[in-house]
Amino acid sequence: MADKLHFNLVSPERELMSADVDQVDIPGSEGWMGVLANHSPLMTTLAPGMVKIRDGSDEKRIFVRGGFAEISPAGLTVLAEEAMPAEELDATAIARQIKNAEEDVADADTDEKKVSAQQALDSLKEMQAAL
């Protein structure tokens, strides 16, 4: 195998990953992008979705929402607003949360509450779509 790509995934609250890997697929706002070592410098915003990290036969998936990816000769850096390893996501739990969130939206008595409930619902739906 040729060179390895140095990959960093950080969210404001912690560093989720820092490793040398073969390939990373990122959900760019303009479309999916597979990044290998020695990619040309690039900067892109991210759409909500799964970042797929491949190293040998291993594949890891991390859900990210919002953020940026920067590719420089030093490697790929993903600055995610929110990030969560796929293993921590649970389809049934999300489905249940979505149901709750939908009820919240319906129950909201003020505009403010409605907006925040709607946001919570949207983000949950994005997660579900990504799974």
Add this chain to the structure above:
Amino acid sequence: MPSLKDLKNRISSVKSTQKITKAKQMVAAAKLRRAEERAKESRPYTERMEAVLANLAASSEGNPNAPRLLSGTGKDKTHLLIVATADKGLCGGFNSSIVRLARERITKLQGEGKEIKIVTVGRKADDMLKRLYGELIIWKTNFMEVRQIGFAEAHAIAEEVLKRFDGEEFDVATLFYGKFKNVVTQEPTAQQVIPAEAPEGVETPDLKGAVYEYEPDEEDILRELLPRYVAVQIFRALLENVASEQAASMTAMDNATRNAGEMIDKLNLQYNRARQAQITTELIEIIAGAEAL
């Protein structure tokens, strides 16, 4: 001269005060460790963000279409002061030193004829500023109900501030918080967040002649990145504030515990003297009585 009973009461009251300060000191020490860890964990993100921003700012320099968050409104009339303190006291001069720094800045800016607006973060900031500058406070928030300050809280503050910036309510925003240097030193700090100052001393990667590609274009990215940068700066300030608060509280409570200890010693001495004096008096009375017979 206080009676023996008075002294006994005072000793027991100081003892229970010491118990409280000691407990608070230990709680602060435990919380400090966690706060420090969190501040450390957030560092990679901030550093990366700064590198990316420095990169972008350098390439958009002199661009007349640069976002206003970076280039400013072109005016310097209205200043927004975001004063971040703790919600609770018992942490020595921590809160008041931040507020003092903010107050000095307010006086200075008012002397220059600038308009001032204040946002307070944390209950103590509001308590201390509302008496003097109550009508200048345009928004306040605190974390009384938040167990652990996360990015969401910082984001909410940033959103509120940015909304007001877009509404042209102010030109320059400065953030006041306690910078955590180490356990004994916390430094009240003023940091300008809007217009964003490109961080200095950040290494930009050597591209070996290649140029960055941007998806979507540079301006869109910058437009998305800047608000987030503001949020990140606020987040970092909040984390440092928490660490500083706990460190200051630990030191203050350590001092208080020691002072209480000294006071107990002193009172004990006084108590023993008084007791001895009483015994002596009683003896004298008995002897005098016996002699008189």
